Amino acid sequence: MKYIKYLWGLSLLIYLGLALLAYIYLPDEGVTVLHQTASSEALILTKNAFFYASMGSLMLVNIFFVTIGNGILYFPKPMILAPNSSFWLNDSEHREVFLEKMKGWTKGMATIFNFLLLTVLGVIYAEQGHDPYAIKVEYSPMILWVLALVWMGAYFVVFKKTAIEED
Secondary structure (H helix, E strand, O other), X not given: OOOHHHHHHHHHHHHHHHHHHHHHHOOOOOEEEEOOOOOOOOEEEOHHHHHHHHHHHHHHHHHXXXXXXXXXXXXXXXXXXXXXXXXXXXXXXXXXXXXXXXXHHHHHHHHHHXXXXXXXXXXXXXXXXXXXXXXXXXXXXXHHHHHHHHHHHHHHHHOOOOOOOOO
């Protein structure tokens, strides 16, 4: 769990790199975010608006997860939904371990969502049709959602009470 922060930071840098690449190569006349359907019109943003909206969504997702990870001990006890929460919240030593594990777990979840946002950015970039070598992301959403479900299941494994942790 302590190395997940490096992967999280790497996902932020990769997203920033692709966002800057997209900003350079997307057309000046506008970026088609949603195509026109029978019941709605197309959503077209300027390059600047698209860049700031994509970076804003990245920022909001990461602030949400980091705030939960760092502030979990300030939540009321009934809101802390952790396996064996009475064990983890019992004394200060266990709370510190719980906080470190929660920070790692939420940064891992933020990393998965960063890659999902990266996939959306890649799809929009590839849909503009200006780069024949654009990133291929057809199966990425399915793989990332499965990874997110596995990571949510890992929550129960990470916060189980092992024989070593029991006093």
